[in-house]
Amino acid sequence: MTAVDALLLALGAVAVGSAVLVVATRHLVRAGLYLVVCLGALAGMYLVLSAELVAWVQVLIYVGAVVVLLLFAVMLTRAPIGASDDLDRPGWPAALIGGGVGLGLAALLVDAYRWTKVELPDAGTAERIGEQVFGSWVLPFEVLSVLLLSALVGAIVLSRPDIGSSAPKTRDGAGQERGATR
Amino acid sequence: MRPVIPYVTAALLFGLGVYGVLRRRNAVLVLMAVELMLNSVNLILVTADTTAKALLPHGGQIFALFVIVLAAAEIGVGLAIVLQLYRMRASVAVDEVPLAERPEGGR
Structure with missing residues (x-):
């Protein structure tokens, strides 16, 4: 060790x-x-x-x-601010599935790697990563920028009720609901 | 370096993330558990990058960077949806979201 x-x-x-x-x-x-x-x-x-x-x-x-x-x-x-008691569902199934997934994957990886030893490579600089990103991986990189832009636009559209086809209706409905719930 | 240590850490983190997604009622906490799962995958990718020899060097680290960007986009849209849900229903409990269409006249 x-x-x-x-x-x-x-x-x-x-x-x-x-x-x-x-x-x-x-x-x-x-x-x-x-x-x-x-x-x-x-x-x-x-x-x-x-x-x-x-x-x-x-x-x-x-x-x-x-x-x-x-x-x-x-x-x-x-x-x-304090502790709240309604955060959880009663969860034996969650514990079963989560524990099964975690311990199952752990057992699989332990079985695959045992206690083998691997030499660490030299500490890499950002330069080598940058060469790879802008060399072999430049197309996914650009697609990712488009995805980020669409996520940005999507988040804005979602959080503004006055954009979209049924704009006035949803706005009034949301206002009434909010008035009713308070 | 023993690669089994980070791999087992990642497996346990993934299991905890699955448990959190299934157990939690609050949508923000569900998103936090999703972040745990994404991070365990990142740890696997980075460990594989340092332990395995690949045709393209540093593919694992670059995939980890891409996953981080995807997680940022996911959290932005996810939180927009959660806030919209809160605005409509004044509650973010995921098991109270009606999956069927709402009847006329609101809730």
């Missing part, structure tokens, strides 16, 4: 432990903060696995953007 293995084990334990808290906690906001810990530990694993660019992109996009969006959504849906 080398230092790399010990580091990977520690970071993996942190990631799995905080993931358990994400799916088990009763506090909505804390679930988002535990998600930050989990994603940060994963970014550390990427660093150890010599994938520096992916690690920093993970920190930038996941921790910086996705979690902030999730916390905004938690607050915009008026989540209670």
Whole structure:
């Protein structure tokens, strides 16, 4: 067991432990903060696995953007500050399926890799990744930019009730409903 | 480096994500569990990239980058849908969403 293995084990334990808290906690906001810990530990694993660019992109996009969006959504849906008891369904099937999937995949991978050892490659720089992205993978890269644009437009159209074919009707309906529920 | 450590971590994270998606009622928490699953896949891709020799070098890391971008797009649209659901029904519980068409005159 080398230092790399010990580091990977520690970071993996942190990631799995905080993931358990994400799916088990009763506090909505804390679930988002535990998600930050989990994603940060994963970014550390990427660093150890010599994938520096992916690690920093993970920190930038996941921790910086996705979690902030999730916390905004938690607050915009008026989540209670304290613990709430109605977050979970009664879930033996969920535990059965989730545990089955997780432990089954783990058993499969343990059986495939046993305790074999692999030499880590040299720490790569962003330059080599960039050469590959703009060389062999340039078409998917461009398609991805189109996808991001369409997702952006889709999110805007979804969240603005005054765009779309049945605009005045839905707007009035939503207003009445909101008035009725409050 | 023993590749079994990150692989088993990724498998456990995926199982936890599946559990969270099936267990949680709040739509935002369901999206968080989906993020866990996407991240476990990313971990598998990055580990495979460092442990296996491929024809195109660093394919796994580039796929991981693409998955991160897809997750960002997914979370944007998903949260727009969740907020619209909250605006319509004042609740984000996924098991209260009617799948059949709504009768005349609202809820």
